[in-house]
Amino acid sequence: MKPADDIKQFFKKAAINTNSNMDNAVLHRVLMAQEKPKPAVTKPKIWRIIMKSPITRLATAAIVIIACLIGLSLWKGTESGIVLADVLARVEQVKAFRCKMSLTMYSPGKPDRLEQHGSVVMSREYGYKGTIEVRDPNGGRVALGKRYFYPKKKTLIQIGHPIKTYFRWEVDDAEAQWNQEFLSQYSDPGALLRDIVACKYETLGRSTIDGVEVEGFRTTDPNCRSSFSKSLFKDPQAELDVKIWVDVKTRLPVRCEDFASGRDEMENPWIVQSITADFEWDIPITAAEFDPPPVPDGYAVVNSRPEPSDEEAVIQGLRQCVALFGNYLESISDNTKATELIFLAIEKSETPAALGLKKRIKELTEDKKLDSVRSAGWPLRRLIWFYVRLIQDKKEPAYYGKTVTPKDADKVLLRWKLSENKYRVILGDLHTETVSGERLAELENLIRQPRVKAAPTAEQETSPAVKAGNIIWVSDVVDQSGDGKPDDQAWVDMLKARGYTVDYTKGAAPKEGYWRTLDNDKVAALNAADLIIVSRCIGPIPPYVKDGESTKWNSVKTPMILMHTYFARRRCWSWLDTHTPAIGGLWGPPGRSDVSTLLALVPNHPIFKDVQLDSKNQVKIFDQTVGSGKVSFNAIADVGNGTLIAKPSDQDWTFIAEWEPGSEFYPGAGQTPGGRRMIFAAGTIEWAAGGCGRGEYNLNAQGEKLFINMIEYMLGNLVQEPDAKKKPTSEQKLEPDKS
Amino acid sequence: MVEDRLIIWKFKHGNKDALRSIYEKYKNDLLKLAVTLVNDVNTAEDVVEEIFVAFAQSAENIRISGNLKKFLSTCVANRIRNQKRNRQRHETLALDELENAVCDLKRPEQWAILNEELELLSNAMSQIPYEQREVVTLYMQSDMTFRQIAKILNASINTIQGRYRYGLSKLQSILNGVMKNETCR
Numbered sequence: 001m002k003p004a005d006d007i008k009q010f011f012k013k014a015a016i017n018t019n020s021n022m023d024n025a026v027l028h029r030v031l032m033a034q035e036k037p038k039p040a041v042t043k044p045k046i047w048r049i050i051m052k053s054p055i056t057r058l059a060t061a062a063i064v065i066i067a068c069l070i071g072l073s074l075w076k077g078t079e080s081g082i083v084l085a086d087v088l089a090r091v092e093q094v095k096a097f098r099c100k101m102s103l104t105m106y107s108p109g110k111p112d113r114l115e116q117h118g119s120v121v122m123s124r125e126y127g128y129k130g131t132i133e134v135r136d137p138n139g140g141r142v143a144l145g146k147r148y149f150y151p152k153k154k155t156l157i158q159i160g161h162p163i164k165t166y167f168r169w170e171v172d173d174a175e176a177q178w179n180q181e182f183l184s185q186y187s188d189p190g191a192l193l194r195d196i197v198a199c200k201y202e203t204l205g206r207s208t209i210d211g212v213e214v215e216g217f218r219t220t221d222p223n224c225r226s227s228f229s230k231s232l233f234k235d236p237q238a239e240l241d242v243k244i245w246v247d248v249k250t251r252l253p254v255r256c257e258d259f260a261s262g263r264d265e266m267e268n269p270w271i272v273q274s275i276t277a278d279f280e281w282d283i284p285i286t287a288a289e290f291d292p293p294p295v296p297d298g299y300a301v302v303n304s305r306p307e308p309s310d311e312e313a314v315i316q317g318l319r320q321c322v323a324l325f326g327n328y329l330e331s332i333s334d335n336t337k338a339t340e341l342i343f344l345a346i347e348k349s350e351t352p353a354a355l356g357l358k359k360r361i362k363e364l365t366e367d368k369k370l371d372s373v374r375s376a377g378w379p380l381r382r383l384i385w386f387y388v389r390l391i392q393d394k395k396e397p398a399y400y401g402k403t404v405t406p407k408d409a410d411k412v413l414l415r416w417k418l419s420e421n422k423y424r425v426i427l428g429d430l431h432t433e434t435v436s437g438e439r440l441a442e443l444e445n446l447i448r449q450p451r452v453k454a455a456p457t458a459e460q461e462t463s464p465a466v467k468a469g470n471i472i473w474v475s476d477v478v479d480q481s482g483d484g485k486p487d488d489q490a491w492v493d494m495l496k497a498r499g500y501t502v503d504y505t506k507g508a509a510p511k512e513g514y515w516r517t518l519d520n521d522k523v524a525a526l527n528a529a530d531l532i533i534v535s536r537c538i539g540p541i542p543p544y545v546k547d548g549e550s551t552k553w554n555s556v557k558t559p560m561i562l563m564h565t566y567f568a569r570r571r572c573w574s575w576l577d578t579h580t581p582a583i584g585g586l587w588g589p590p591g592r593s594d595v596s597t598l599l600a601l602v603p604n605h606p607i608f609k610d611v612q613l614d615s616k617n618q619v620k621i622f623d624q625t626v627g628s629g630k631v632s633f634n635a636i637a638d639v640g641n642g643t644l645i646a647k648p649s650d651q652d653w654t655f656i657a658e659w660e661p662g663s664e665f666y667p668g669a670g671q672t673p674g675g676r677r678m679i680f681a682a683g684t685i686e687w688a689a690g691g692c693g694r695g696e697y698n699l700n701a702q703g704e705k706l707f708i709n710m711i712e713y714m715l716g717n718l719v720q721e722p723d724a725k726k727k728p729t730s731e732q733k734l735e736p737d738k739s
Numbered sequence: 740m741v742e743d744r745l746i747i748w749k750f751k752h753g754n755k756d757a758l759r760s761i762y763e764k765y766k767n768d769l770l771k772l773a774v775t776l777v778n779d780v781n782t783a784e785d786v787v788e789e790i791f792v793a794f795a796q797s798a799e800n801i802r803i804s805g806n807l808k809k810f811l812s813t814c815v816a817n818r819i820r821n822q823k824r825n826r827q828r829h830e831t832l833a834l835d836e837l838e839n840a841v842c843d844l845k846r847p848e849q850w851a852i853l854n855e856e857l858e859l860l861s862n863a864m865s866q867i868p869y870e871q872r873e874v875v876t877l878y879m880q881s882d883m884t885f886r887q888i889a890k891i892l893n894a895s896i897n898t899i900q901g902r903y904r905y906g907l908s909k910l911q912s913i914l915n916g917v918m919k920n921e922t923c924r
Binding site for chain 1: 880
């Protein structure tokens with residue numbers, strides 16, 4: 001027999017079988033995928049790839065020239081001579097226009113259908129004004145409201161007819177920009193044209209609309225209108241069909257048709273169709289036409305950004321929190337969250353107010369539902385804006401909704417400074433007082449546990465009472481996900497938002513972390529910090545390990561939290577007597593990690609303060625939709641001279657462990673911690689092929705609480721109970737690691 | 740082949756049973772191919788699952804006329820090549836260290852179960868260069884011609900045949916002892 005035949009025989013004998021449980025699980029995921037639209041592909045950062053390699057640079061130069069030549073032929077336009085870029089240029093020259101719009105939105109198979117009609121006037125000089133009407137069930141249309149936006153004055157006016165309210169408020173730069181973009185996306189054919197021109201499109205030839213000779217253009221490129229669809233759908237639209245008809249003579253749009261379908265957060269399918277027509281281009285506009293509209297008779301006027309003196313509105317907002325949530329909101333510093341919070345209340349809360357609201361909106365049409373929800377959320381919005389304004393005005397605000405309840409009549413819920421040594425306080429039962437600085441300190445001391453300092457929250461950033469730690473965040477500042485920012489940036493942002501000072505020093509070049517290769521100055525800086533956190537966003541590891549680097553790192557006296565579990569291995573920093581990294585699926589596509597549940601082996605450890613452990617002392621701490629959805633662990637549960645604080649619920653691996661200074665990490669390690677050490681397996685595993693970053697922020701709310709507790713504990717602000725640091729109970733006792 | 744075309748036609752029309760049939764029919768072949776190419780069960784499992792998921796989402800782009808086994812095999816080979824390239828670009832550890840680490844892993848539950856011959860074959864294959872391994876595997880296991888392999892690897896037929904000869908020769912010498920033992924049994 002020939003050698004090839006022998007080997008062919010061997011190939012035939014080699015066989016594989018599959019585990020039926022896993023088989024069913026994989027098949028289920030595959031069948032689910034058949035139902036879902038294809039996820040958006042992360043666009044590679046082409047320019048960065050090009051600039052890295054001189055050879056690629058040259059090759060690309062040639063391609064760019066070819067592309068330009070092809071481009072030239074594209075820009076020559078259609079047979080009629082119409083070039084979309086030319087149309088866009090003309091639209092951008094127009095000073096003002098008027099048009100009519102209609103929008104239909106429905107979920108196939110469901111009775112509710114949102115139909116809106118409106119007219120819009122846009123002026124580059126004065127701003128935007130528009131009216132909205134909805135279908136009247138009794139026939140015809142009924143006016144829903146009016147909206148005016150003045151970009152120069154940064155002012156928004158909205159008249160809501162169903163609720164007879166006249167809203168007027170000033171917006172900051174970010175809100176002004178957002179409004180401008182939002183209104184453009186919906187109403188400005190210039191935005192639509194820019195989107196079409198950036199995509200692959202085709203010509204539809206000549207036609208006639210209302211006696212006007214037009215030429216059509218069409219795109220079905222799903223990337224088109226992506227920013228528009230993001231505001232509507234969870235994922236990019238599954239289907240898109242955009243057409244624009246241009247007057248052959250004037251080269252200006254006559255009609256735009258936009259069709260998109262996709263799914264919302266609840267996986268419901270939605271179809272959105274909009275038509276913009278009846279354009280009147282370059283119409284003369286006077287300033288008087290954009291005068292603020294008068295307040296209609298009987299309408300309540302609401303300045304939605306209350307002044308700090310508007311205390312009653314704030315108390316009303318706090319009351320509404322209790323009514324809807326049963327307690328105060330944990331945070332009121334994010335003014336983008338108000339509507340989201342109301343929806344959350346409707347979904348999850350079972351307070352009488354929430355149940356009543358649910359019941360009320362059940363029978364309503366979609367647009368009325370939205371009105372009703374907005375209306376219920378209004379007091380919350382005012383509360384949040386009030387607090388944001390206090391921060392902006394540097395009134396030293398602090399908010400303690402996390403710990404103070406409506407029953408705490410003697411605890412400060414919210415406070416701000418009125419003048420020197422004079423503070424206004426709203427207490428837990430919502431009565432108010434004006435107090436001195438000394439009295440405030442006494443009241444605020446009641447909030448804190450006798451030995452426990454609360455972690456600083458974003459709200460307390462300006463509070464002098466809370467000492468924030470100086471943290472060195474050790475990272476290679478890698479952007480493996482290719483989204484233009486370091487993969488672990490969100491960790492640092494979160495810590496900064498909570499008032500910590502974070503040193504996030506970058507290296508000379510990407511992927512060359514500043515902290516690689518320690519010299520005396522760097523060691524001194526590490527020793528001067530309050531806490532060091534070693535990020536998962538590091539790679540390769542050898543620069544931190546070779547030539548005595550491990551000993552230098554281990555000798556640092558500052559407490560350290562290590563999130564990059566590879567460092568803990570025997571041949572690296574020797575915290576654990578293992579070489580095996582254990583994985584919730586080491587490397588590969590997302591969605592295969594089964595490790596998300598943490599089992600607390602020392603549940604009374606301070607790091608679990610206020611963390612919601614279940615009856616089995618378990619808690620899920622990861623958001624597995626982030627990045628690869630996976631985390632690296634060390635496949636060992638024997639932590640030598642340290643204490644294993646938590647492990648994955650179904651694996652004998654290290655999740656959280658700590659070591660006190662002075663003793664070897666494990667007998668024979670040859671490495672001794674110079675200060676307190678803690679390992680915490682967190683931050684995503686990279687998966688380059690899928691555009692998933694290295695060490696991305698992947699904690700859910702419980703995980704974040706746990707992480708902040710860890711930081712406070714390592715900073716010495718949360719104190720260990722004398723009996724807290726006990727070894728696992730007999731039921732939780734672990735088998736020695738067999739790997 | 741006709742059966743395949745019927746299944747694909749049904750699959751393109753959203754039929755779940757068709758997709759289930761395709762999965763049942765080809766999963767073992769694809770897992771075996773992937774294991775032979777990467778010598779790591781976990782990675783092979785991930786790749787094959789990914790391929791099926793991508794396939795499930797691409798009904799519109801699948802042509803009825805093609806050979807499904809060769810199409811899916813090509814997808815597996817391409818995916819592994821891309822991952823290998825990406826891994827080299829972004830590796831955290833030296834590749835050999837990473838592969839050792841992967842081999843030591845215990846997953847909560849393993850999908851693919853290899854017989855002894857496949858373990859031996861996979862280990863032997865891991866000792867020959869990847870380019871040769873790819874050609875030998877696609878030729879021996881996926882019933883592809885040299886011309887087809889040359890096309891998907893964007894290389895000349897001569898190059899492919901050369902890789903095959905060298906690969907086979909090395910594989911033969913590695914497996915020599917094993918095969919002798921087999922004969923003696």
